[in-house]
Amino acid sequence: MLVCIVAIFYGCNDNPSEVTPNENNNTEVPTSEPEQEVFLFLVKFTDDKYREQIIAENIYNPVRMRGATPPVVEELIVGTNPWATKLPNGYWIADWKWGNSFIYPSTNVLLPDKWESMTHWTQTWPMPEEIVPFHDYIVEVGSVRRRSIDTLLSINKDVKSGTEEYFFLYGIPVVYGRGYMNKEDIKDFEKDSYFTYVHQQDSLHEIYVQRLMDITTNGDFQKVYKNIFE
DSSP, X not given: OOOOOOOOXXXXXXXXXXXXXXXXXXXXXXXXXXXXXXXXXXEEESSGGGGGEEEEESSSSSEEOSSSXXXXXXXXXXXXXXXXXXXXTSOEEEOGGGOXXXXXXXXXXXXXXXXXXXXXXXXXXXXXXXXXXXXXXXXXXXXXXXXXXXXXXXXXTTOOTTSXXXXXXXXXXXXXXXXXXXXXXXXXXXXXXXXXXXXXXXXXXXXXXXXXXXXXXXXXXXXXXXXXXX
């Protein structure tokens, strides 16, 4: 049984979409995004070389990352590449700890610097002399809900909305929105639960990445995938 150690959660949709039969009497998984439900964040690049390069915000000068604080404390993500896992169909899955809002077509700018060179969330870079149009380096940005994956695979069918286990599996990770920049910012009484929860979500992320990998291999990717910016 899954046990949640962190007691405070973001709200989740109390009435997630139900699956409905299609005209061929097969089960289709809803791909609409219920508010406050966690999902895998996917990107397909025009060329995989672009996954190496930092994608930042061009509304600032100098350029910087989107958001005043990182989704988790910066020590857990800086110096790493958000895109570590590639699906057989060419989509890359972002590490959940990078969040799902740092890609935004109208304000993104592709930098020549590599992700691994990033040292701080608040780091800044000069505006590139040549701005690469968004769709010259990214084909599509999409998402796959954990709930949709489990529904398609008939897993966790007894997990009900509003329960602790539901929030643990499908709710937005509690560390989102904390506003912590560094490890030393975390209050002492929260540190154990904070990093325990991060570890648990790391494990869940790996589980759902593998499930999506299997779904993609079996040809069912489009049953769970949603194009975010279509």
